[in-house]
Amino acid sequence: MSTVLSLVEKKLASLPLPVQVQLPNGEIAGAPSPRIKLIVRDNATLLNLANGQTGKLGEDYVEGRFDFEGPMRDLMLLASSILEGSPVDEARGNAFTRMVRHVISVVRHSKERDAKQIQFHYDISDDFYKLWLDERRVYSCAYYAQPDYTLSQAQEAKLDHICRKLRLHEGERFLDIGAGWGGLLLWAAENYGVDATGITLSRNQHAHVNRLIEEKGLSGRVRMTLLDYRELDETQPYDKIASVGMFEHVGRAQLQGYFAKLNRLLRPGGLILNHGITAGGVYNAEVGAGMGEFIEKYIFPGGELTHIGNELIQIADAGLEDLDVENLRPHYARTLWAWSDALEAQLDAARATLKGDNAERSLRAYRIYLAGCAMGFENAWIAIHQVLLQHKPTRGRSDELDEPADLSYPWRRSYIYKE
Structure with a gap:
C-alpha cells in the first residue's frame, strides 16, 4: 500500500489541476483545496490511477470502485493528464497479428x-x-x-x-x-x-x-x-x-x-x-x-x-x-x-x-x-x-x-x- 500511495502522490504532484484523493482507509492525499476529489474504495483503482490507465479507471467508476466530486470536465482533464504517452501510438504488428485482427473482425460482424x-x-x-x-x-x-x-x-x-x-x-x-x-x-x-x-x-x-x-x-x-x-x-x-x-x-x-x-x-x-x-x-x-x-x-x-x-x-x-x-x-x-x-x-x-x-x-x-x-x-x-x-x-x-x-x-x- 505504501508503494502504491507514493506512486499516487507523485502522480498528483504532476497534475495541472489540484486533485484530492480519499483513500480506501479514509485517509486524504493530494491538494487541500481541490477542483476534483476522488473517493477511492479499493487499492487496484489507486494502481490504475498511478499507472495512467484511463480506460480502466472508467471501468472502476462504472463498477462503483470510486466516485468523484467536481465538474465532469475537470475529471476529463485529470484523465488526459495521467496518461503515459499517446493512446494512439500502436505498432503495426507482424503478419500474424494482422491476420488475427482480420479474423476477429470477420467473426464479430x-x-x-x-x-x-x-x-x-x-x-x-x-x-x-x-x-x-x-x-x-x-x-x-x-x-x-x-x-x-x-x-x-x-x-x-x-x-x-x-x-x-x-x-x-x-x-x-x-x-x-x-x-x-x-x-x-x-x-x-x-x-x-x-x-x-x-x-x-x-x-x-x-x-x-x-x-x-x-x-x-x-x-x-x-x-x-x-x-x-x-x-x-x-x-x-x-x-x-x-x-x-x-x-x-x-x-x-x-x-x-x-x-x-x-x-x-x-x-x-x-x-x-x-x-x-x-x-x-x-x-x-x-x-x-x-x-x-x-x-x-x-x-x-x-x-x-x-x-x-x-x-x-x-x-x-x-x-x-x-x-x-x-x-x-x-x-x-x-x-x-x-x-x-x-x-x-x-x-x-x-x-x-x-x-x-x-x-x-x-x-x-x-x-x-x-x-x-x-x-x-x-x-x-x-x-x-x-x-x-x-x-x-x-x-x-x-x-x-x-x-x-x-x-x-x-x-x-x-x-x-x-x-
Whole structure:
C-alpha cells in the first residue's frame, strides 16, 4: 500500500489541476483545496490511477470502485493528464497479428451479431436519449456553421450540410443507411422533396421513425425499414445515398464489401456521403490506455475504427472515387460536450429513464463515455470525416464541362458552404 500511495502522490504532484484523493482507509492525499476529489474504495483503482490507465479507471467508476466530486470536465482533464504517452501510438504488428485482427473482425460482424450489438446500444431507452440529444434526436456530430449556434441549430446545419453536399433534388430516390431516429431522413424529405428510404437495426428507432412518418403525413414517399445494409435490394439503384455514424459498426474486415455494396446501390452519376468516426492513429482500431476496451464493454460492442487513409483505400478498391473529404473533429468535440453537459444537468431524470438492475451502471458508463469521447476528439485521438463519393469516372465522360450531364458534382465547392 505504501508503494502504491507514493506512486499516487507523485502522480498528483504532476497534475495541472489540484486533485484530492480519499483513500480506501479514509485517509486524504493530494491538494487541500481541490477542483476534483476522488473517493477511492479499493487499492487496484489507486494502481490504475498511478499507472495512467484511463480506460480502466472508467471501468472502476462504472463498477462503483470510486466516485468523484467536481465538474465532469475537470475529471476529463485529470484523465488526459495521467496518461503515459499517446493512446494512439500502436505498432503495426507482424503478419500474424494482422491476420488475427482480420479474423476477429470477420467473426464479430455477422448479421445476427451486428443486430444484437446495435440493439445493445440504441435500444437502452428512447427517453434516456431524449433527455440530452436535440429535439430531432440527431445522434451524430453537429456542424457549428456559426460560432454561437445552439446544439439544435448546429444539428440542423449538419443535416443541411449533408443535403447540400449530395445536391438533393425533388423526386430523387434517397437512401439513409443507419437512419437513427430519422433526423436526416425527414429533413431531406421535408426540405428537399426526395423519396426517402431509411434502414436501421434498432427496433426502438424503427418504431419511433415510423410513428413520425405517419404523424407528418409522409407515408407515400418516406419509409423506415428494419434491415441490415447487406440485404438492401440492388435492382433499383438510388440517386443519392447517405451513411451517417454507421460505418464504425461495419468492421475493418468488411469495409471493402461495405463500400462495394454502396457502389452497387448507386445509379450512374449519383453521389454518396459517408460520415463516420475515424482513428487518430494509422494502425489502431480503437483508442489505447484501456479506453477502447471500455467502449467495447459498456457502450459500442463490435465497434471498430480505421484511419481516413485506410478508408480511402477501401473506397478506391470498391470502385468509388472520393470527391470531397472534410474533417469535422472540432465540431464533434463541441457536440459531445453539449451532450455531456445536458446529461450532467439532469442526472436524476436520466436515472429514472433507465430500468433494471444495471440502470446505475448504464448511467455511469454514459457519463464517462460522452465526456471521454469529447476529450478524445479534443486531443485528436479520434477524428470524424465526411467523404463525398461517386463512381470512378469511365472513358468518354465530359468532365471538361462544369455541369456534365452524366455527373452530379460540379467542380467548385461554393454550393456546399453557401448559407
